[in-house]
Amino acid sequence: MINFQYARADSVADAVRQIAAAPTAKFIAGGTNLIDLMKEGVERPARLIDITHLPLKDVTETAGGGLKIGALVPNSDLAYHPAVEKRYPLLASAILAGASQQLRNMASTGGNLLQRTRCVYFYDVATPCNKREPGAGCSAIDGVNRQHAILGHSAACIATHPSDMCVALAMLEAKVHVTGPSGERVIAFADFHRLPGDTPQRDTNLEPDEIIMAVELPAQGFAANYTYLKLRDRLSYAFALVSVAVGMELAGGVIRDARFALGGVAHKPWRDPQAEAVLQRQRPEEETFRRAADTLLRNARGFKHNAFKIELARRALVRALAQAARGTPQSQADKKIA
Amino acid sequence: MARTVRAVMEAEPTAPAPEKLTVTLVINGRETRLSVAPWTTLLDTLRDRLALTGTKKGCDHGQCGACTVLVDGRRINSCLTLAVMKDGAQVTTIEGLAKDGALHPLQQAFIDHDAFQCGYCTPGQICSAAGLIAEGKAKTVDEIRELMSGNICRCGAYVNIVAAIQQAMGKA
Amino acid sequence: MTRIGTPASRVDGRAKVTGAAKYAAEFEAENLAYGAVVSSRVAKGRVVGIDLRDALGVEGVIDVLTHENRPRMARSKKAYEDDIAPGGAPFRPLYDDKILYNAQPVALVLAEDWETARYAASLVRVDYEQEAHVTELESQRDEAFDAKNSPKPRGNAEKAFAAADVQHEAEYWLPIEHHNPMEMHAATVIYEGKGKLTIYDKTQGVQNSQAYVASVFRLKQDDVRVISQFVGGAFGSGLRPQYHLPLAVLGALALKRSVRLVLTRQQMFTFGYRPGTIQRVALGAKSGGTLDAIMHDALAMTSQYEDFTEHVTNWSGALYKCANARYGHKLARLDLATPIDMRAPGGATGVYALECAMDELAVALKLDPLELRLRCYSDRDQNEGIPFSSKKLRECYRQGADAFGWDKRNGAPRSMRDGSELVGWGMATGIWEAMQQKASARIVLTANGHAEVACAFTDIGPGTYTMMAQVAADRLGLPLENVTVKLGDSTLPQAPVEGGSWTAASAGNAIALACEGVRTQLVRFARKVANSPLADAKPDDAALVDGRIVSKQDSSCSVSIPDAMRAANKERIEQEATAESNDDGKHARYTHSAIFAEVKIDEELRIVRVTRIVNAVAAGRIINPKTARSQILGGVVFGLGMALHEETQVDHRLGRIVNHNLAEYHVPANADVHDIEVIFVDEPDEIINPLGVKGVGEIGVVGTAAAIANAIWHATGIRVRDLPVTVDKILG
Known part of the structure; x- marks a missing residue:
């Protein structure tokens, strides 16, 4: 960890002012990922701006019937928030599938969106990595790549986004409220994270001098028919090989609306409208789910150690859709797959 | 032949030590004022500065839980927490669980x-x-x-x- | 009174649950300096330049040591050999410019605090001249050479295999595994002045560390005191002095200050490990289910500088009757650190392959796998041609199978279900050596009926404190709370490293012997008491019971310990004794176990849940069933990790371990572990040692991975022969 300066922000405006004045500064909230990366020498901010005292800790109702979650609401508080448990159980489930309770107690809503990849090369400064050092090369493409992407990767980077919560937010079509020197703006969740392309160093479309204020959930929470199914190498406290968030609306034995997002397979939570379209106005049957999965994975491409993820994602999606349709969401405590 | 390039030790440091900040932590019910550098974690503060070595360092990266303490009643990984960010917080460590010699x-x-x-x-x-x-x-x-x-x-x-x-x- | 054989809570339990127990990095010293190690970024070659200017420019940095500027260390490679060193020339940290493996130490930063040291370490710039490296075991099949002391063959295995009714032959692969004890390797070196050092070291052997430091730094043995009273796990990683120790000493000698050095979790992957192996097992059997031929060959990795060897291939000789057997063990040199023993070294490895192969043979023979083991059961160790000191393995099979309900197993794969889950039941045998090493113990009994028992062994977690107290309390007839234990200090009576499951037998028998000496003295003193009821007693006529010296013929004749000591005008009795193995080569000495495992696997998604394990163990006399059960539980969890999770991943292009952390190197978490039942089978053993103790530290892991892998086959019909069994291998 390099020697950095520490400052507190008293208000959002102060935070924005401070970050604009110090381009090598970073905000710190929960710190669960940033401190980790600073100890590895991957992140080297000259200054940390502590935003934990900003008034961004409330969960409030929106006019549209949704919820607005302050950027500093801890992950665990959000998962156990009565309104989230009742109206967005998928979000609660996805949060509880990630990390450990200690980390969830620390990690913030905004920080979760800004988690960086777990690619082992990104983490090891002794190895080349385009995300860490643009132009250095990608060690993972021909290296150890079991954890890596099968969708949306580029010749420059095959890293995956590690968040579980973001997979749920992508499915729910949340909006991210941010503010910066040029004012506030709202970013659709699908546009928040980026694919690696030839600029893998940029994970998101948040500008370096912007700050996340809140995440807004629309009214539709799919509380009746949903699931978060996470598959990993041990039964808890591990990053996803593949995870699936599903929300479904059924009417008269037919799928009126269905959405899904996948984690562990791409540089961002993966949505595919074309694959979702396969489900619309269909009966919730396995055959239909299979077709949706085939569509989803039509362009999937694996590497030496992760090609299995294509088949695993196919099966996971089929099962997750079935869980949602049946109204038997995956428990995050009982590890038997529902 | 390998060559080690060394600085003259007596020279002015090119990288000065971090400026320390004063924080107050209420540790196991006792108010403790100390000055710490920003880069010092709560874990290292407890272990190296306050000799509260009951809290353990097992990975220093939030991957093992050995450093778990309660901050304001909630369990957290002290290895990923900067002490300067916890000014005024109530910290309970393993040393603070037993009361008057009676085990928790x-x-x-x-x-x-x-x-x-x-x-x-x-x-x-x-x-x-x-x-x-x-x-x-x-x-x-x-x-x-x-x-x-x-x-x-x-x-x-x-x-x-x-x-x-x-x-x-x-x-x- | 807590006798041998009754469950006792740990005597050091309070210290551990209150945080009072202190580990190597937790001792304070005045003017303490902190170290941080700079690790190599290449796998092979040499250091051609080190630029320390930026690091030394950091305020608070005291010095940076490299091979060029460090204090003197011994030149002779021999000086670096410790008790556990295999053949070859040990790694000498910061000795010269050579890079022998990736992430080896190349510099040591010393600073006023840890954060400064860590920061400055990131500023040390090292230039290397690289050479081609090789880290992949399989690529070295043809270059491998025969390990020394390969077990001797019997009969003609090739011929018998060729002629067998049923043959099974396959290769089984195990990856590198790392011990990853929760406590990272560390040392606090207290610079006492006048050439004296007191070192708090994370080690399994304080006297091993002491001798090493004295030898490497040319110090007098008595000037080096090594203390390790609590060790946060080791599992073998602390058997040899790891590089944190000489580096911390180097720092202290260079600065003439006390130094603390703690490795990072990443650096915990930069020394010993369980070597990756490729094993070939060939079994030939008669159609009736008896073995005609066993051929077991192992290809294992070692470093470029030492020949690490373990017993991998000959376990079948003690388990299964078979007239023809041949064993082979080859080593391949890789540009990695030397492996080191890891919990049940060789046994966990070899028995995994053997017991999976036996399962496959049972399938080929259409026999229940347990039935096959019983038909092949051997009452003699055929490797040596001798009987066992005891072998209650049949009882393990019987009691384990009963507790598990094995008789309800349908042998066909994919035949058992629980809703959407496939259910698999698998079993395996476990075996480990019952060893005893020479060790000494000292008892000091004071007139108030309090005893102190001392021995230099460390307690890495099995419960050595409690075991030592229990043996002494039992033999001295005292309550457990009247016994205090001193261990983990090089000044105490001689002990080897704690390992090999030999601590209970080695320390226990030494303590028992010392207690006999105490009793002899006490009987002599008791005779001096006025009108002593023991006036004519000889030492063997009396026992120590409830704080009294009691006649064996007539229990109403007794003298209290304080009275006896007063009569002799003694305040204390001090007795030291040394015990060593009575092994005369006439009996084979092993612990045994039978492991039964249940897995449930979602038919589509193939995520494995290990829902139930029964492990029935025959390990002679169990001193403390409470802590011994914990040892077996822990061994089973270790085996579960081996079966499903653990794999050190090496990027062979870089020759570098890449998953060097606990987020990507998975060990079992709480959610992975469900019901585990431990059974200790009654196994009296009059031969093995006076206490009849065999040890339980390792037997729990042996066979567990095979039982789980066999259960996974039973559930899915898919035979995975390379661990860990991750989801990708059983997707089907």
């Missing part, structure tokens, strides 16, 4: 069920379990296992750890 029910339960071997993860397990009980979310044995999974025990005492927690929850 979790501590007694860990002894009763032999819920440890080497003992290194144990303070973190116990603090984590204290947090778990306070949260009140774990009702079933599956829920205990899941919500205690942030504490790795390489000696493999999990069966006994779960039994000890059940005893402390009054379910034994």
Whole structure:
């Protein structure tokens, strides 16, 4: 960890002012990922701006019937928030599938969106990595790549986004409220994270001098028919090989609306409208789910150690859709797959 | 031939030491004022500055839970927490659980069920379990296992750890 | 009174649950300096330049040591050999410019605090001249050479295999595994002045560390005191002095200050490990289910500088009757650190392959796998042609199978279900050596009926404190709380490293012997008491019971210990004794176990849950059933990790371990572990040692991975022969 300066922000405006004045500064909230990366020498901010005292800790109702979650609401508080448990159980489930309770107690809503990849090369400064050092090369493409992407990767980077919560937010079509020197703006969740392309160093479309204020959930929470199914190498406290968030609306034995997002397979939570379209106005049957999965994975491409993820994602999606349709969401405590 | 390029030791440092900040932590009920550098974690503050070595460093990256303490009643990984960010916080470590020499029910339960071997993860397990009980979310044995999974025990005492927690929850 | 054989809570339990127990990095010293190690970024070659200017420019940095500027270390490679060193020339940290493996130490930063040291370490710039490296075991099949002391063959295995009714032959692969004890390797070196050092070291052998430091730094043995009273796990990683120790000493000698050095979790992957192996097992059997031929060959990795060897291939000789057997063990040199023993070294490895092969043979023979083991059961160790000191393995099979409900197993794969889950039941045998090493113990009994028992062994977690107290309390007839234990200090009576499951037998028998000496003295003193009821007693006529010296013929004749000591005008009795193995080569000495495992696997998604394990163990006399059960539980969890999770991943292009952390190197978490039942089978053993003790530290892991892998086959019909069994291998 390099020697950095520490400052507190008293208000959002102060935070924005401070970050604009110090381009090598970073905000710190929960710190669960940033401190980790600073100890590895991957992140080297000259200054940390502590935003934990900003008034961004409330969960409030929106006019549209949704919820607005302050950027500093801890992950665990959000998962156990009565309104989230009742109206967005998928979000609660996805949060509880990630990390450990200690980390969830620390990690913030905004920080979760800004988690960086777990690619082992990104983490090891002794190895080349385009995300860490643009132009250095990608060690993972021909290296150890079991954890890596099968969708949306580029010749420059095959890293995956590690968040579980973001997979749920992508499915729910949340909006991210941010503010910066040029004012506030709202970013659709699908546009928040980026694919690696030839600029893998940029994970998101948040500008370096912007700050996340809140995440807004629309009214539709799919509380009746949903699931978060996470598959990993041990039964808890591990990053996803593949995870699936599903929300479904059924009417008269037919799928009126269905959405899904996948984690562990791409540089961002993966949505595919074309694959979702396969489900619309269909009966919730396995055959239909299979077709949706085939569509989803039509362009999937694996590497030496992760090609299995294509088949695993196919099966996971089929099962997750079935869980949602049946109204038997995956428990995050009982590890038997529902 | 290898050559080591060395600076003259007496020269002015090119990288000055970090400026220390004063923080007040209420540790196990005792108000403690100290000046710490921004880069010092709560874990290193406890261990290296305050000789509260009951809190353990097992990975220093939030991957094992050995450093678990309660901050304002919530269990967290002290290795990923900067001390300067916790000014005014109430910190409870393993040293603060026993009251007047009487073991906390979790501590007694860990002894009763032999819920440890080497003992290194144990303070973190116990603090984590204290947090778990306070949260009140774990009702079933599956829920205990899941919500205690942030504490790795390489000696493999999990069966006994779960039994000890059940005893402390009054379910034994 | 807590006798041998009754469950006792750990005597050090309170220290561990209150945080009072202190580990190597937790001792304070005045003017303490902190170290941080700079690790190599290449796998092979040499250091051609080190630029320390930026690091030394950091305020608070005291010095940076490299091979060029460090204090003197011994030149002779021999000086670096410790008790556990295999053949070859040990790694000498910061000795010269050579890079022998990736992430080896190349510099040591010393600073006023840890954060400064860590920061400055990131500023040390090292230039290397790289050479081609090789880290992949399989690529070295043809270059491998025969390990020394390969077990001797019997009969003609090739011929018998060729002629067998049924043959099974396959290769089984195990990856590198790392011990990853929760406590990272560390040392606090207290610079006492006048050439004296007190070292708090994370080690399994304080006297091993002491001798090493004295030898490497040319110090007098008595000037080096090594203390390790609590060890946060080791599992073998602390058997040899790891590089944190000489580097911390180097720092202290260079600065003439006390130094603390703690490795990072990443650096915990930069020394010993369980070597990756490729094993070939060939079994030939008669159609009736008896073995005709066993051929077991192992290809294992070692470093470029030492020949690490373990017993991998000959376990079948003690388990299964078979007239023809041949064993082979080859080593391949890789540009990695030397492996080191890891919990049940060789046994966990070899028995995994053997017991999976036996399962496959049972399938080929259409026999229940347990039935096959019983038909092949051997009452003699055929490797040596001798009987066992005891072998209650049949009882393990019987009691384990009963507790598990094995008789309800349908042998066909994919035949058992629980809703959407496939259910698999698998079993395996476990075996480990029952060893005893020479060790000494000292008892000091004071007139108030309090005893102190001392021995230099460390307690890495098994419960050595409690075991030592229990043996002494039992033999001295005292309550457990009247016995205090001193261990983990090089000044105490001689002990080897704690390992090999030999601590209970080695320390226990030494303590028992010392207690006999105490009793002899006490009987002599008791005779001096006025009108002594023991006036004519000879030492063997009396026992120590409830704080009294009691006649064996007439228990109403007794003298209290304080009275006896007063009569002799003694305040204390001090007795030291040394015990060593009575092994005369006439009996084979092993612990045994039978492991039964249940897995449940979602038919589509193939995520494995290990829902139930029964492990029935025959390990002679169990001193403390409470802590011994924990040992077996821990061994089973270790085996579960081996079966499903653990794999050190090496990027062979870089020759570098890449998953060097606990987020990507998975060990079992709480959620992975469900019901585990431990059974200790009654196994009296009059031969093995006076206490009849065999040790339980390792037997729990042996066979567990095979039982789980066999259960996974039973559930899915898919035979995975390379661990860990991750989801990708059983997707089907």
